[in-house]
Amino acid sequence: MLTEQPSENIGGSMAAAFLALLRRDLLLAFRRRTELLFPVAFLLVVVSLFPLGIGPNPALLARIAPGVIWIAALLATVIALDGLFRSDFDDGTLEQFILSGHPLTLLVLAKIVAHWLVAGLPLVLLSPLLAIWMNLPMESLGVMVLTLMLGTPILSLIGSIGVGLTVGLKRGGQLLSLLVFPLYVPILIVATAAVMAASDGLPYGAFLGLLTAGLVISVTLAPFAAAAALKISLS
């Protein structure tokens, strides 16, 4: 245990703590570069299974493309999220976060941002390739990327609450999917509706607006819930 010290001597300002933690997590991820490819490879493999299982009919694939890509992204996110707090929980870093005097909510947000940059952003960047595989019309390709850009951070934010609750458990990963998938239902509905509307040539601005609203709500509320969840797991 650390000896008690006044908080201003330890970490400097809150912004400095946020950036330091962000930098540390990105650095740690970059040191284990190969692991960065796991969620991307998972997404590629899962999406490629659908044409194999359903048949190569281009019209059918185009119809189910938004749902398939989004569900694969959900799965990839949850699998990657399982490790969000794991190593920090095991080696006691999380306890040091609480002792640091900085709000745990802020530090949790830094970890989520770092995690999304490492595990969520590659999925967004990869999605045009998947859209072409699935024969999605070119007009809706941009909307697909936009929905993932707005939606995957929401997945990470809501998922972090579930990770915080399950981090101390041995089989947390399996339980995590049960906890968070029901909460992902609205995002899946709105995001795929946006892409389908774009494919049909209908206006899709309202769906993107709803996704943005979801992002704003989850950025403001989810870190608090995740921090509370971590405190319960550490108690």
Add this chain to the structure above:
Amino acid sequence: MNPDTRKMKTDRPRKNPLVMFIHKLGSPPWFYGFTGKFVPWLWAVFTVLTVWGLYLGLIKAPPDYLQGEIYRIMYIHVPAAWMSMMIYVLMAGMGFIALIWRIRTMEIMAMNSAPIGAAFTLIALATGSLWGRPTWGTYWVWDARLTSELVLLFLYLGVIGLFKAMDEPRKAARAASLLALVGLVNLPIIHFSVKWWNTLHQGSSISLTGSKIDPSMLWPLLIMAVAMKFYYAANLITRSRVTLLQQDLRKSWTRDVIEDATPERIL
């Protein structure tokens, strides 16, 4: 100002009787003794209301002009669906109290609500599916209310799963209560997104301002709805009393309770 009130100010502040009552409910021996007095009455009222409601609903009420006799499944289906949602809200509310004030009886009540609520959700889904076969021609359609109910079942299973996965019951109850609260915030969003995603289900027949059902069919439904609420209260309190005894097995008040309940010859 009369002298009495002035005197009271110098004494310790006197507690409001309602506040005192709530404080006492937080004490396991007091909770056990207090609920023991009226839980048989809850079971009795539930039994009477259920027999009365089912008699009116299944025997006295006329058949529907369109659906015939099959509509009578409504007397189970609709109250169960109402209960499934009400219990989730109550569970999250009790979880909120348990998280803020760390009252152990509240933790136990919140966690014991989850299996009852999940059972009601399952009953609502199963009876709805059986009702759908003759009226819609299929056991399952992905319509808005069925889908919401299914997601609600998943939320319940998540709460139960998380609670059972942790070894320490108090920590598990706090974690599962937090999850229930997160689910409660999400529930309206899920409900409206699913509703807007697809609507095929018939509209609500009962609203706060009036009803489209004939009184002879409506009364049994309302009686059954009240009966189910008594069932929930009776089942919840019975379960919570057992949980309290299990958790406090080594405490002196539990020993007293068990010795009082056991006949001499067994001891």
